[in-house]
Amino acid sequence: MSEHASTRRVSQDDVDDAPTEDEAPSTDHVADDAPTEQARDDAQSTETTGAAAVVDALEATGVETLFGIQGGAIMPVYDALTGSSLRHVTMAHEQGAAHAADAYGIVSGDPGVCMATSGPGATNLVTGIADANMDSDPVVALTGQVPTNFVGNDAFQETDTTGVTAPITKANYFAGDADAVGDTVGEAFALAETGRPGPTLVDLPKDVTQATTEDREPTAETPQHYDPQYEPDEDAVADAARTLEDAERPLVLAGGGVIKGEASEELREFVTEHDIPVVTSMPAVGAFPEDEDCSVGMIGMHGTGAGNMAVTHCDTLFAVGTRFDDRLTGGVETFAPEATVVHVDIDPAEISKNVYADVPVVGDAATAMEAITDEMTTSPDADEWCEQVTDWQDEYPMTYRAPTDGPVKPQFVVEAYDEATDDDAVVTTGVGQHQMWAVQYWTFKQPRTWVSSHGLGAMGYGLPAAIGAKMAVRDAGDDQQVVCFEGDGSFLMTVQELSVAVRENLDITVAVLNNEYIGMVRQWQDAFYDRNRVASEYSWCPDFATLAEAFGAKGITVDSPDEVADAVEASVEYDGPSVVDFHIDPAENVYPMVPSGGANGKFALSEDQL
Known part of the structure; x- marks a missing residue:
């Protein structure tokens, strides 16, 4: 046998499954002064694992709900959730977990928590973390990582998560010490909500979360050097x-x-x-x-x-x-x-x-x-x-033309839902024209009722945000209604999260303002690119009402203005997730509009003014 053939490559699973030093059989004789069995039991009772310390830290901060997806490197932390007071909501995609945690933080005022495994799990969180960073939203992300002795070796599902997320987090941590991991998670949580809020991340190597450590009360304090000025001069x-x-x-x-x-x-x-x-x-x-x-x-x-x-x-x-x-x-x-x-x-x-x-x-x-x-x-x-x-x-009133015999106007749909819901209803949106119609034509009367992606402008934000918002409402013991406005293109990006809403029996209403375009792109193409509508036409989208029914939600299709009232009433009254596919006027645009980089006082009220 060649030298190469006789060399056995050590895999990550080999390291994970290998007996620890404490577990390995010993040939040493027991000394006369060895601890008694009771003493050994007492010593063992003070020990825990790094994963359990993570869970204890979350519980100590008052966390009730977290969003995530299970995986190899984060598995010890998930295992430690057994028997804890934490409610875990399994999402369909890690991006959805991050957006749900973000919305949870916006509605509740407390940091939302999301979890994912190493590699693609962590990178799939990046969009949601970047969104939270741009909007100063309190989020704590916990990511699994390959064992520390594999870091830097291009191990299976390894990514430099702290390096990737350094520019888009308030702070991030590589938790290399099982004895300190609980305090690290507590610090990340405290930092996310203190001063100017923002996302934090703790990267958790699998050997650290599997290792034993002393069982002690975790802390949740910001670093000594972090001292935001609350009292003005x-x-x-x-x-x-x-x-x-x-x-x-x-x-x-x-x-x-x-x-x-x-x-x-x-x-x-x-x-x-x-x-x-x-x-x-x-x-x-x-x-x-x-x-x-x-x-x-x-x-x-x-x-x-x-x-x-x-x-x-x-x-x-x-x-x-x-x-x-x-x-x-x-x-x-x-x-x-x-x-x-x-x-x-x-x-x-x-x-x-x-x-x-x-x-x-x-x-x-x-x-x-x-x-x-x-x-x-x-x-x-x-x-x-x-x-x-x-x-x-x-x-300059916020009005629009809505002929009774014409197509459905998106502004009318927004106003209809505003009229049909309570003053404290929470509105979530994706990004695009529907987002602007929602913010323009809904009358907001209370804080923490408008939930959207502002600085990053992440399409697909609306549905997972509605899930996070509804979980925050549940945890607060409230019965606030949650209405999500989405566009057809934006909805298609995270539609899989509808399965989560059905599984959790979340009473949310999704209004898809479907114009068969990426509408804001089409509006800009018409105004600034000689109506060259490259890759913005979405006539190939599925029947969203039928798709909703396939997921187990209630699906409704609206084609004319006289169907709007009944559809709004039916969707709001339905006890569970509902999706209404509103086929709106494809020519409708968002105005007023200030061209990018233009003067606010020179806004356009129609395309010919741009």
């Missing part, structure tokens, strides 16, 4: 108050940080006391009730005409918890060109990053707003300005 608060008092055309811009910082009440008190118009970024929708007089709606690429006019002509912009992304600002040089900007944010890196802050205020949104409200002695004299904003609302 007194001088900055005074400067902000004086600036707002002197304003003639003040405008409040609420960003997503208002909701994440639990500052919606402080926002409402400030706006009501001083009678100042308020606009929101898309992640902040619901931070201020949209049915109140001071609400001017969302601003940005598809914001209201009145909101975009207000931000263009205000002389003082009180921006709270926003990062001023390009979809909000359009061209930065034309954004709020006449305004003195007062910018409140808990993350100092966001101050003057995109829009220069004349008055920077670093601190927690709720704390800072309360401090500025207390510091102000008078309200700005802005009666004429408020009248002007009201005139813009009258001049």
Whole structure:
């Protein structure tokens, strides 16, 4: 036999299944002073495994539900779930697990948790982790990894998970020590929800989770060096108050940080006391009730005409918890060109990053707003300005043409569901035209009821997000309704998660606004690419109602406007997951629209204005 033939290659399974040092047979004689059997039993009773320490850490933080998919490298952690208080929801795809955890965190305010095995399991989480990072959503991802002595050897299902996710996490960890793994998971959880929220990840090598360690109380503390500033500087608060008092055309811009910082009440008190118009970024929708007089709606690429006019002509912009992304600002040089900007944010890196802050205020949104409200002695004299904003609302109403004998209008579908559901209903969406119609034509009155992919713009987000949102509602003991708006192209990307909704008997309603296009791409192709509709036509999609029935959900198809009311009622009243395939007007577009990089005050109301 050749030397090559006699050499036995060590596999990962060999290492996993090999007896540990404690398990290996011993030929040593037992010494006279060896521990008694009772002493050995006592010693063993203080031992646990790294996997059990992970589960104990999650339980200690108050986690109730996690989302994931089983696999080889993460198997010890799944095994340790047996007998725990944690509820695991098996998803159909790891991307769905990450999106469900993300939505769970948005609705509950607590970090959502997702799990996956090494290699493709971990990489399939990446889209959801990147989405959470862009939107500052609290998520903890736990990934299996090959044993430590195989790391770097291109082992089966090995990926440098910490390397891949370093740019898209708030922090990530390679857990190389069974004694510390519980505290590492606790720290990841604490860091995800502290200060500016965001995703964290712990990579768990299989030998570490299988190893024995001392059974002790896990901790959940942020690193000593992480010390976000919650209390704003007194001088900055005074400067902000004086600036707002002197304003003639003040405008409040609420960003997503208002909701994440639990500052919606402080926002409402400030706006009501001083009678100042308020606009929101898309992640902040619901931070201020949209049915109140001071609400001017969302601003940005598809914001209201009145909101975009207000931000263009205000002389003082009180921006709270926003990062001023390009979809909000359009061209930065034309954004709020006449305004003195007062910018409140808990993350100092966001101050003057995109829009220069004349008055920077670093601190927690709720704390800072309360401090500025207390510091102000008078309200700005802005009666004429408020009248002007009201005139813009009258001049640029959010209306649409809906002939009774014409095709189904997507705006009408959104309004019908809004009317048929409670004020606290949660709305999730995918990404595309349907997302914009949902945010434009639903009247949001409460925070944490709008759940979507904003910064990353991940198609397929809506259905797994609806699952995560409904699980968060369940865990809170509430009965909030969950309505998911999807487009045909977006829905097709994660439709497999419908099997999870059926299995878990989740009472969610999915409204597919089906125009047989990737609609937003088609709209841009028509406007900017001479109507060259390359790869945007989706006439080949399946019959979604029939597909829903195949999964075990209720399926309904709507072809005409007079069928909308009955379909909405039937889907909302159905006790379980339902899918309504609305065949909408394929020519309908989303307006107002600010061309990419354009000036917010020069929005288009039709294609010929672009």
